[in-house]
Amino acid sequence: MAALLVGLVGLFAWSANRRWHLMTLGPNDLKWDKIADRLRATYRFAFAQERMRRYWLAGVAHNFIFLGFVVLLLRSLILFGRGFDADSSLFFFHSGTWLGDIYALLKDIFVVLVILGALVFVYYRVVAKLPRMTLKIEGVIILGIILSMMIGDIVYDGAWLNIKAREAGTAVAFHGWEPVGSTAALVMQGMGDGALKFFAHAGFWIHVALVLIFLNILPYSKHFHIITAVPNVFLAKQEPVGRLAPIDDIEGRVEREETLGIKKIDQFSWKNVLDFYTCTECGRCSDHCPATNTGKKLSPKHFTVDLRNFLYQHDDALRTNKNGTNGDGENADASEAEHQKDLVDGVIDPEVLWACTSCRACEQECPVFITYVDKIVDMRRYLVQERGEFPNELQTAFRSIETSMNPWGFSPDERANWADGLDIPLISEKQDVEYLFWVGCAPSYDDRAKKTTRATAELMLQAGVDFAILGPEECCTGDPARRAGNEFLFQMLAEQNCETLNGYSVKKIITTCPHCFNTLLNEYGDFGGKFEVIHHTDLLAQLVRDGKLKPTKSVDKSVTYHDSCYLGRYNEIYDAPRDVLRAIPGIKLSEPAETRDRGMCCGAGGAQMFKEDEPGDARVNDVRTDQLLQTGANAITSACPFCMRMLTDGLGNKERTDVEQLDIAELLLESVGSNDQDNIPTN
Ligand code: SF4
Ligand code: SF4
Structure with missing residues (x-):
């Protein structure tokens, strides 16, 4: 357990550090004002997931999984403890204590709810194949990991309760505080000692190992939103949504020959990159985009995913500042480097930018508060003011x-x-x-x-x-x-x-x-x-x-x-x-x-x-x-x-x-x- 924790938590810390470094290449625009409003928004949109209510089945399923993860985080910590002491229950959560019993009941309820939630998404991905979703195998693997963790947990409980009962010379019985675990114990009560020990170990290690493997997949997948969604909602714009941030000291910037608008990937702000990290690829933005729905090249989801992919592809070069970039993307030595290329044409087609009506339908729909109009206008600013390229009219x-x-x-x-x-x-x-x-x-x-x-x-x-x-x-x-x-x-x-x-x-x-x-x-x-x-x-x-x-x-x-x-x-x-x-x-x-x-x-x-x-x-x-x-x-x-x-x-x-x-x-x-x-x- 110590080797697993040190190895996989260490690996996650290394990945997280890389992502942090990548996020902080551009200007820091994170705002820490209006804390009460931010907390209220975080409760409403990150925890209560208000924007998911319109998609009632997906919303309910997502709530089950999200709240299940919150509740089961403690369960994972308890199991990590049991890697060192088989009877550990993190001091306060022993069976028979009121805290332990309440948590055991909650845990059992959420194990079932998480399974139900995951099955809904398996249905969406494998059977219904919702066109708005990105139907990559990665999504199915993640759902498989979630289901395996939950089933591993139930198997572990069933076997463990039997082992404990046999040690005490009693019989297993249905237990109202552990309805799922005790039912599993009843199902497994006919097994021999060896089989019970095998299933207890298998269930235990499946759960703890998958939690840590899952943690390490997050920074490299769309499931990174499990970590970034809450901060992204907390840090979302609190000023009026209709305000575009001005380019400060625009005349001075012209005199100093600084880029106006966004030309290169490392010019996106911290919050912009946090947006990229947080996209779940659910496609709700594109589903409601008038440009996408009339066959234009613009799809907001793909706009974000294309920029994120480019960022990830050039992760090393960007972070290590290869070729001596200065963060503004203007260093002559770096100008030819792939990671410093112009985003417009290089990554994003100009037609994509010019198709946006700035209607904010995408932003209104996005469950994790990703913004588009500001980024698209920033890229238009570069096209218009630096390259002088825009539609003739x-x-x-x-x-x-x-x-x-x-x-x-x-x-x-x-x-x-x-x-x-x-x-x-x-x-x-x-x-x-x-x-x-x-x-x-x-x-x-x-x-x-x-x-x-x-x-x-x-x-x-x-x-x-x-x-x-x-x-x-x-x-x-x-x-x-x-x-x-x-x-x-x-x-x-x-x-x-x-x-x-x-x-x-x-x-x-x-x-x-x-x-x-x-x-x-x-x-x-x-x-x-x-x-x-x-x-x-x-x-x-x-x-x-x-x-x-x-x-x-x-x-x-x-x-x-x-x-x-x-x-x-x-x-x-x-x-x-x-x-x-x-x-x-x-x-x-x-x-x-x-x-x-x-x-x-x-x-x-x-x-x-x-x-x-x-x-x-x-x-x-x-x-x-x-x-x-x-x-x-x-x-x-x-x-x-x-x-x-x-x-x-x-x-x-x-x-x-x-x-x-x-x-x-x-x-x-x-x-x-x-x-x-x-x-x-x-x-
Ligand atoms: S603001 Fe632009 S990208 Fe968003 S829905 Fe409207 S047209 Fe599409
Ligand atoms: S930007 Fe938001 S709505 Fe669009 S795919 Fe990403 S998470 Fe979904």
Whole structure:
């Protein structure tokens, strides 16, 4: 036992040290703030495994195995002790003591539950062969090890109880505190002394040896998550999920010729690498990815697994700093080394990166809180800012933002044209307003989106909301530039907009665009902007609740609602738009099968709005439109100008002129009453 422990625990320590070293090559971004929140999240998502509840059978089976491992860890320690003293029970857990009996009962229950859990996964892997899973033999071997450990434990108990009974001159009997062990003892009671001794030794050594072998397999397999999942959940992002970390001192980095974004594997941060270690290859992320589901090259699971495999393949070279790398991957001596090659093209196809809509469906689904958008944007940052490589259409958007402060190149002087005929002040003329109405680029210039802008403004005027607009002083928030990887352009816009907003001492902002909403609320804080930001659906729901807007006219429509990713998954605004719809008499609301946090992206986010879909089997917006049409509704409602554009195109592609596409504000205005909807100026 001593040789086994020293040898195999020592070997594990050696492997763990290698993994630690590999993880800590890049920048240390581990956060130790908000400990109470982190502990709460660890309890909910690592121990109670809340995200597994939607997969009820897999969730229950996984819980059995996870909790079984926690309970049986003590059993393994007791058995290690018995390698030195056959009667050892770690001081407190002797049979006949209350602690010993309770633990024996718990242990027996969990041995059975672990067996049941493992059998469910054997079924998934061997019989059902779930396509989302990576069906490698490794998974089956691990399940075989788990089952063998449990069976070994039962056999050991059965034989050991018989041996002890014979030594005491008594007969074995069923024992309520050891239901499984004593049942096994009853089954084995007819065996001779030699056979009992053989089975006691075999069961004992199978259990203890497999525990230690299993421990040594972990760092080299997807089962490493058994060790890394709890810390990965504990260290998960506690700041808003919609905030991308800025590149600090971007101008200084340019001057010092440091890499912007991620070019090489050793530039991933500690937490990024912990993510790689923690992926269980369950495939739930890819199952819900709109890019994967429309046949694009991007599969989030494979993105992680490919990077992890590359990291592991070059483990030695990376850890030993072969060829004198400096951690930033810039050392000339190292530039030709395989482990220092550019990840884009070398490991990850650029199409993979450009297919991401930044919808976060993958992150929402991942049971162990692995993130994708930050890594994909970091790799886009490198492509855009260092290699100058990005889809052609984005060039037009970038240039237009730089010159005209909007991605389409319209004149800034026309930015407030949508408000012609409405009595809306510019903030430069009326600074003591309660709210600034941040209009956004699409709602200012896009003919279809302007109807929503105007409807929202009219509703606010009717409800007596005190607001003004920036007009020509408003610039693109920079969301498309940032998600496309052009951090330099984003930071320029963020600084300029914050200066403008702070110059007018703006404290409360209303916006109809979820992308502007997310950027203003979650990202401008890094650039000096601190405002309360309210999405128009939240405001309208409140105005209806307060009786300031009275939807009295019946709107006889059967509608379905499409959740914008940046409103729902990014900012958890799911109820307000639905509350407004429910408040409108005559509206019949039906939900699509893919709804709320599982709603499918429209295909516009992550700067996709300004480029073509990457090659695939279908367009994302067409698939989403199909899902919404399956509800049979005669109107699709949304609360985002980008979603509106993509779904309107989707309906057009299907020639469904019988189905309308409307914003929540337009429907509310129809019920509250207005004659203005045809009076929209166009550019
Ligand atoms: S953010 Fe959306 S598109 Fe991007 S990888 Fe995740 S699920 Fe796929
Ligand atoms: S990233 Fe998460 S959801 Fe995707 S395969 Fe890995 S563990 Fe599963």
